[in-house]
Each structure stands twice: as structure tokens, then as C-alpha cells.
Amino acid sequence: MALKLRKFKDQFSSLWIKISLFFVVLLPVVITLSLLYKSMFVLETNGLKELLFSSVWRPLAGQFGFWPFIISSLWVTILGLLITTPICMFSAIFLTQYSSSRLLRFMQPVIDILAGIPSVIYGVWGILIIVPMVGRYLAPLFGIESTGFSILAGGLVLSVMLIPFILNVLIEVFKTVPVELSEASLSLGATKWQTIKFVVVRKSFAGIISAFGLGLSRAFGETIAVLMVVGNVVGLPKSIFDPGYPLPALIANNYGEMLSIPMYDSALMFAALILLVVVMFFNFLSRLAIIRLEKKA
Amino acid sequence: MQQGKISIQNLDLHFGKHHILKNVNIEIPENQLTVILGPSGCGKTTLMKTLNRLVELEETVKINGKIFLDNEDILNTDKDVTEIRKKMGLLSQRPAPLPMSIFNNIAYGLRINGISGRRKLAPLVEKYLRQVNLWDEVKDRLKDPATRLSIGQQQRLCLARGLAVNPEIILADEPTSALDPLSASIVEKQFAELKKDYTLVMVTHVLRQARRIADYVVFMYLGEVIEQGPVKEFFENPKMEKTREYLKGAFN
Amino acid sequence: MWRKIEEKVFYYLMIISTVSLGLLLVLIVATIVYRGLPYLSWEMISQTPKGGYYFGREGGILNAIIGSLYLSSGAVIIALVISLPVSLAMNIHLKRRKKLVNGLRFILDLLWGIPSIVYGAFGFTLMIYLGIKASLLAGIITVAFFILPIMIRSMDEVMKNVPLSLIESAFALGSTRSEVAFKVMVRQTFPGIITAVLLAFGRGIGDVAAVLFTTGYTDNIPTSLMQQTATLPLAVFFQLGSPIPEVQNRAYAAALILTIIILVVSISTRYFGKRFRKTLIK
Numbered sequence: 001m002a003l004k005l006r007k008f009k010d011q012f013s014s015l016w017i018k019i020s021l022f023f024v025v026l027l028p029v030v031i032t033l034s035l036l037y038k039s040m041f042v043l044e045t046n047g048l049k050e051l052l053f054s055s056v057w058r059p060l061a062g063q064f065g066f067w068p069f070i071i072s073s074l075w076v077t078i079l080g081l082l083i084t085t086p087i088c089m090f091s092a093i094f095l096t097q098y099s100s101s102r103l104l105r106f107m108q109p110v111i112d113i114l115a116g117i118p119s120v121i122y123g124v125w126g127i128l129i130i131v132p133m134v135g136r137y138l139a140p141l142f143g144i145e146s147t148g149f150s151i152l153a154g155g156l157v158l159s160v161m162l163i164p165f166i167l168n169v170l171i172e173v174f175k176t177v178p179v180e181l182s183e184a185s186l187s188l189g190a191t192k193w194q195t196i197k198f199v200v201v202r203k204s205f206a207g208i209i210s211a212f213g214l215g216l217s218r219a220f221g222e223t224i225a226v227l228m229v230v231g232n233v234v235g236l237p238k239s240i241f242d243p244g245y246p247l248p249a250l251i252a253n254n255y256g257e258m259l260s261i262p263m264y265d266s267a268l269m270f271a272a273l274i275l276l277v278v279v280m281f282f283n284f285l286s287r288l289a290i291i292r293l294e295k296k297a
Numbered sequence: 298m299q300q301g302k303i304s305i306q307n308l309d310l311h312f313g314k315h316h317i318l319k320n321v322n323i324e325i326p327e328n329q330l331t332v333i334l335g336p337s338g339c340g341k342t343t344l345m346k347t348l349n350r351l352v353e354l355e356e357t358v359k360i361n362g363k364i365f366l367d368n369e370d371i372l373n374t375d376k377d378v379t380e381i382r383k384k385m386g387l388l389s390q391r392p393a394p395l396p397m398s399i400f401n402n403i404a405y406g407l408r409i410n411g412i413s414g415r416r417k418l419a420p421l422v423e424k425y426l427r428q429v430n431l432w433d434e435v436k437d438r439l440k441d442p443a444t445r446l447s448i449g450q451q452q453r454l455c456l457a458r459g460l461a462v463n464p465e466i467i468l469a470d471e472p473t474s475a476l477d478p479l480s481a482s483i484v485e486k487q488f489a490e491l492k493k494d495y496t497l498v499m500v501t502h503v504l505r506q507a508r509r510i511a512d513y514v515v516f517m518y519l520g521e522v523i524e525q526g527p528v529k530e531f532f533e534n535p536k537m538e539k540t541r542e543y544l545k546g547a548f549n
Numbered sequence: 550m551w552r553k554i555e556e557k558v559f560y561y562l563m564i565i566s567t568v569s570l571g572l573l574l575v576l577i578v579a580t581i582v583y584r585g586l587p588y589l590s591w592e593m594i595s596q597t598p599k600g601g602y603y604f605g606r607e608g609g610i611l612n613a614i615i616g617s618l619y620l621s622s623g624a625v626i627i628a629l630v631i632s633l634p635v636s637l638a639m640n641i642h643l644k645r646r647k648k649l650v651n652g653l654r655f656i657l658d659l660l661w662g663i664p665s666i667v668y669g670a671f672g673f674t675l676m677i678y679l680g681i682k683a684s685l686l687a688g689i690i691t692v693a694f695f696i697l698p699i700m701i702r703s704m705d706e707v708m709k710n711v712p713l714s715l716i717e718s719a720f721a722l723g724s725t726r727s728e729v730a731f732k733v734m735v736r737q738t739f740p741g742i743i744t745a746v747l748l749a750f751g752r753g754i755g756d757v758a759a760v761l762f763t764t765g766y767t768d769n770i771p772t773s774l775m776q777q778t779a780t781l782p783l784a785v786f787f788q789l790g791s792p793i794p795e796v797q798n799r800a801y802a803a804a805l806i807l808t809i810i811i812l813v814v815s816i817s818t819r820y821f822g823k824r825f826r827k828t829l830i831k
Contacts, residue, residue, distance in 0.1 A: 221664020
């Protein structure tokens with residue numbers, strides 16, 4: 001009797017496991033297919049080329065040109081990455097090559113907490129600090145008038161959010177560089193900095209690129225924090241002090257009207273599909289590179 | 298008083314609370330091959346890394362004592378640490394080729410030391426690759442990453458890389474332990490030749506290898522120098538009880 | 550000479566970068582505390598908004614606090630029901646099939662990378678397809694999708710380190726696979742599982758983009774799964790857009806409460822993570 005019960009329990013848990021595994025494997029497929037299915041409508045009427053490269057955005061007339069939103073997304077993402085890159089590289093090198101292990105242990109929770117802060121909080125902080133800073137100080141510095149709600153503000157907030165994310169990966173990458181390599185370089189008479197520049201960074205090159213690849217895909221999909229500071233004005237931004245309107249913000253701002261305008265829901269799902277494809281693409285490549293790296297190490 | 302090329306005097310070294318090297322005194326003779334012998338964990342590798350001051354990279358290290366190189370105390374000098382490291386080529390247990398091409402592995406040290414331009418570098422690279430008998434094997438693929446070479450070739454490349462910065466001393470930490478027998482014997486042979494121009498210090502725990510190639514032997518046990526002397530004397534007429542036990546294989 | 554200057558310059562740049570990380574954290578938390586603390590009264594956390602969340606000047610954000618707790622707890626429970634068997638299977642049943650497990654890890658890492666707004670859009674599509682209206686339930690399901698990969702991968706990371714010998718010896722004693730899973734693996738990695746749950750809870754409670762489409766928003770505390778609900782991040786997001794200062798203040802107070810919750814979760818995650826390292830047999 002007891003054995004029977006044990007067997008039954010085992011079979012039951014096997015079934016449960018199978019269902020769960022099936023679910024997990026199916027999830028990405030279902031997400032992609034459902035978004036694709038929903039965007040078919042707008043794809044059929046407008047065509048892929050028109051959707052991606054047209055700047056005409058007139059939802060009521062059924063014209064959906066995503067070009068301004070794609071450009072805004074690119075601007076914000078690239079700006080965020082550019083600002084975050086030196087901070088992440090310098091900190092990661094310092095924490096793994098120069099500082100005591102005690103400092104690294106002290107900084108780890110700081111990085112983790114930064115990573116855990118919700119994006120809406122970053123958004124509030126952006127509105128309170130970054131937006132006025134851009135509007136009152138940075139823009140006038142270049143003789144430009146700006147409300148502060150701009151591509152630059154989006155990029156700045158994004159760069160802060162990306163720091164913990166990229167930094168964690170970079171620290172892991174630099175930790176995998178064997179000490180023997182640094183020692184070899186040092187014993188040839190190289191200074192510590194030369195060793196880092198020519199050997200450590202070089203050895204970690206693939207890992208560094210992957211870290212920023214992951215960061216890029218993260219930045220591209222970040223929604224709320226950017227939305228709150230970027231201005232959300234449809235149009236092609238001419239400078240980083242202009243407001244922008246990235247794809248995720250577009251989706252988030254218009255879900256309310258989505259069902260009241262024909263084809264609008266299909267268009268917004270298409271925007272989500274673009275996000276998904278871009279993010280998956282960079283994630284895929286970066287993860288693959290990291291796996292290769294781990295195999296070698 | 299300094300008698301050898303390197304004179305280690307009253308050297309003590311701690312990692313945190315651990316006393317790793319205990320009052321070490323060694324005279325390393327010039328243009329000879331000195332073997333530091335001892336079971337693993339006796340402080341051989343730490344001693345090597347103290348000589349070129351790589352040990353200072355460890356966080357908790359504390360060093361007391363003096364190491365004289367040509368009458369200069371290299372532990373307490375105003376000179377840049379890179380100047381001291383440059384005088385000592387290091388060959389580690391597993392070859393550590395730099396993440397670059399074969400050519401650049403040799404050129405790296407040269408560039409660091411101010412030689413630049415392909416025209417100046419190319420003949421030097423060739424010279425040092427020839428010195429370790431590697432030139433014929435790699436001359437057609439100098440642009441390949443160094444990691445594509447066999448382990449034995451990599452170790453010779455690392456030796457050539459070290460020679461290229463004109464050291465006076467070559468430190469080798471069990472340089473043949475990761476190699477196949479053939480590569481190992483090539484490296485050993487090269488060591489015998491290098492004695493003419495360099496002072497060699499090699500760590501090993503293989504007795505036969507020590508007997509085969511050493512001129513001078515230092516036996517260490519648990520951080521202390523038990524005995525040192527010329528190879529013949531050391532193996533044929535050891536003075537200390539511990540040495541005799543070790544030579545009989547008691548520690549293995 | 551020149552290379553010394555270069556090294557010094559970069560050395561100081563590195564120190565500045567590292568220090569700025571700490572300063573950024575302090576600056577962000579200080580900003581939120583500075584703006585939120587004056588409005589963090591008993592009234593704020595014990596009342597629902599009066600006269601509409603967007604225009605009403607009176608009342609607090611109890612609806613959002615309770616809503617957030619409902620939503621994240623619900624999502625965590627659903628995600629746990631799927632995460633636990635998957636991570637157990639990856640480290641017991643499929644332990645020897647390295648390629649398959651690594652493939653699964655790869656898929657999960659990709660899922661982890663999908664932005665929450667895409668999960669939101671997907672949840673919305675699913676909602677319409679199934680004929681459910683915007684509700685607590687729809688939000689719970691969407692957030693569960695979104696935190697699922699986070700939870701599985703975090704559990705997987707701790708279970709991965711349980712030595713094979715321990716599992717094998719349990720099998721040798723005649724245990725069935727489910728007994729090994731629950732009596733050995735779960736017990737052995739329990740603090741790690743808690744850490745994963747807390748991590749997922751933190752992600753779930755802080756997210757806006759996934760719930761924006763799916764939970765709706767209301768001034769009331771939901772009494773059933775089919776009702777709409779407010780959440781703290783949504784309360785911040787919506788009320789900050791209001792032209793009325795009192796409403797904006799509610800947003801700042803909500804932001805502070807959310808930050809406190811996240812900090813508590815972060816710190817307890819670390820605490821369990823540390824305890825985990827102590828109790829694990831290696």
C-alpha cells in the first residue's frame with residue numbers, strides 16, 4: 001500500500017514536471033506567434049517596408065510609419081550605452097584588478113540594490129533630478145532651449161539603469177581571466193595598466209562585447225523610466241535636446257485607445273514584435289558568445 | 298656578504314596569519330642552473346614569485362628580509378618594480394600565451410620596452426624564435442593566435458617571449474610538468490644551453506630532473522631551507538636527516 | 550614618464566567611477582525619501598483615495614499597497630508551481646542530459662531578456678483571446694509569465710551546485726525520483742529557493758509595463774480575482790501625471806513605499822543567500 005502511494009506520487013510529479021517543461025519551452029514560441037498573428041493585419045495592409053521606414057504616423061487614417069519611433073529608440077539606446085560604457089568599464093576593472101576583495105564585497109550589494117530598483121522609481125528620480133538638470137543647465141550650455149524632457153534625459157536615466165546590469169556581467173568576465181596571463185605580462189616589464197589594456201581587456205574582448213550586447217537589448221526594451229522623461233512627441237528628433245518617442249513608450253502610452261481605432265491594436269502589437277525580435281537577436285548572440293567563452297575558460 | 302648573483306637574506310613571508318617562508322637564506326650562483334626542490338606546498342612557488350615581486354599582488358602578503366641582485370636590495374629599492382621584473386624572465390607551470398598572435402607574443406615585450414615598427418621587430422622576433430628552436434615550426438603562421446600551438450610549442454614561445462626582453466635571470470616554475478616527454482626534453486636541453494648567458498632558477502619536485510640538469514640544489518621543506526649545495530654533493534652526500542629521507546622518497 | 554601619467558589618470562577615473570556607483574544609489578534613494586517622506590502619514594497607508602485617484606485630494610494609497618501585494622504574491626505562487634518542477638527536473642531527472650539542460654537554460658535566459666512591455670502586450674492578447682477583462686487575475690498571469698524565467702534560473706543556479714554524489718546516494722537508498730527531488734533537493738536548497746522567490750517577488754512588485762494593459766486601475770481594494778486593481782508602481786505612474794499637487798504627493802509617497810519594499814526584499818535576499826552558503830553540504 002505504502003509502495004503504491006509512493007509510486008503514485010512519483011507518477012504524479014513526473015506528469016507535473018512534463019507539463020511545466022512543456023509550458024516553458026512553448027512560451028517563447030507562443031509569445032512570438034501571437035504577436036506575429038496580431039500584427040499580420042497591419043502588415044498586410046501597410047507592408048513591412050512602409051511600416052519600418054515611413055515617417056507618416058496617422059493612426060486614424062490607417063497609416064502607421066514607425067520610423068520616428070525606431071529612430072528615437074535607437075538614439076536613446078545608443079546614448080544610454082555610450083554614457084554607461086566608461087563607467088562600467090572603469091568600475092569593473094577597478095573592482096576586479098585594483099581594489100581589495102573587501103571593497104568588491106562591499107560594492108556587490110550596492111550593485112544588486114541598484115539592479116533591483118524598479119524602473120518607475122528611476123523614472124521618478126529622472127523627473128526630479130535629470131530632467132531639470134538637462135533643461136536648466138545642460139541645454140543652455142549649448143544655447144538650446146529645452147524643457148528637459150528629451151532624448152538626452154532618456155539616455156541619462158537609461159545609462160544609470162544599465163550600470164548594475166552590465167557591470168555584473170563585466171565583473172564575471174574579468175574574473176575569468178587567468179592570473180597567469182597578467183603575471184606573464186607583468187614579468188615582461190609591463191606596468192599594471194599596460195597589462196590591463198593589452199592583456200586583460202583583450203582576453204575578455206568577446207565577453208565585454210556580450211555584456212554590452214545584453215545591455216543593448218535591455219536598453220531597447222526599457223519602457224517606463226524612459227517614457228517618463230523622454231517627452232513622447234511624435235516626430236524625428238533633430239538633436240538630443242529634442243523630445244523623442246521610443247517604441248516601448250508608444251505601446252505603453254496608447255494601449256487605452258488601442259481597441260477604439262481600427263488596426264491600431266495590430267500596429268501596436270507590431271511594435272511589440274519589433275522589440276521582441278531586436279531584443280531576442282542581441283540576446284541570442286551575446287548569450288552564445290558568453291557560453292563559448294565559458295567553455296574555453 | 299653577497300656571493301651569488303642573487304642573495305636571499307633572512308627572508309620571511311606571511312599570507313595573513315600563515316607563515317609561508319621562514320628565515321630563508323639562499324645564494325644563487327651566476328650562470329648556473331639552480332634547482333629549488335621540495336614537496337608541494339613547501340613555498341617554492343611563493344619564493345619564485347617573491348624574486349620578481351609578483352607576490353606583492355596578493356592582498357595580505359607581508360615580506361621581511363632582503364634580496365640582493367648585483368648588490369642591490371630589490372625589495373627595498375627606489376627603482377620601478379617593472380625594471381626589476383624585466384631582469385627576470387618567468388616561465389610558469391602551464392604556458393600562458395598572451396591573447397594575441399605568435400608574432401605579437403614576442404613583440405609584446407619588445408614594444409613595452411620601447412622598440413616599435415615592424416622593420417625593427419621582425420628580425421628580433423625571428424632571432425628569439427630561433428633561439429628556442431621554434432622558428433621553423435611557426436614561420437609560416439606568425440599571424441595565428443598563439444593558443445593554436447601545441448602545449449609544448451606554447452611553452453617554448455613563452456620562453457622566447459621572456460628572452461626577448463633581455464633578462465639576466467630566468468625563473469621557471471616546474472616548466473615541464475604540463476608537457477609531453479618530447480617537448481619536456483627540448484625545453485630541458487634549451488635550459489642547459491641558456492646557462493652560458495643567463496642565471497637560471499627552476500622549481501621542481503622531480504628528483505631525477507633535478508639530478509639531470511641542476512648545478513646547484515636548494516632543498517626546501519615547509520617554508521624552510523633545509524639544505525643547499527652543489528648538485529653532486531647534495532645527492533651523493535646529503536648532510537641533513539630530512540634531505541636523506543626526502544631523497545629516499547619518504548615524502549611522496 | 551608619459552605612461553606613468555596615463556596610468557595615474559586612468560586610476561583616478563576608475564576610482565571616480567566606482568565611488569559614483571555608491572553615490573548614485575545614495576542620490577536616488579535620498580531623492581525618493583526627500584520627496585516622499587513628508588507625505589508618508591498614517592492616513593496615506595491606511596486609506597484608499599477619496600474622490601478618484603486622479604483628482605481627489607483626500608485619502609491614501611492603501612488600494613495600491615494591497616493590490617501590489619495581491620498581485621505579486623499571486624504571480625509568485627503561480628510561477629513557483631511551474632518553476633519548482635522545471636528546476637528540479639533540470640537538476641535531477643535530466644541531470645545527465647547536459648545538452649538538453651543547457652538548451653533549456655538558453656531558452657530561459659532568452660525569456661529573461663524579453664522586456665516586460667512585450668509580456669504586457671502578450672498578456673493583453675491572451676486576455677482578449679480568452680475573453681477575460683482587465684483584472685487582478687489577468688495581471689497575475691502576465692506577471693507570472695514575466696517572473697517565471699527569473700525564478701527558474703535562480704533556483705537552477707543553486708541546485709546546479711548540489712553534488713551529484715548526494716543525489717546518487719539518495720537514489721541508492723531506494724528513493725523514488727520525486728522523493729529525491731522534494732526530500733533531498735528541496736531541503737538542501739531551501740534558502741536558495743526562498744532567495745529565488747524573493748528575487749522574483751521584487752521584480753514582480755516593481756514592474757509597470759507588464760501590468761499596464763492587464764490589471765486596469767481602481768480606487769478600491771479588489772475583493773475578487775476578476776476585479777481591477779491598483780498597484781504601487783501604477784499609482785506612482787498615474788498619479789504623478791495628475792495636475793493636482795496633493796495627488797502628485799500621493800505618487801511620491803507610493804514611490805517611497807515601493808522603494809522601502811524593494812530594499813527590504815533586497816536585503817532579505819542577501820541574508821538568505823548568505824545563510825544558504827553556510828548550510829549547503831559541499
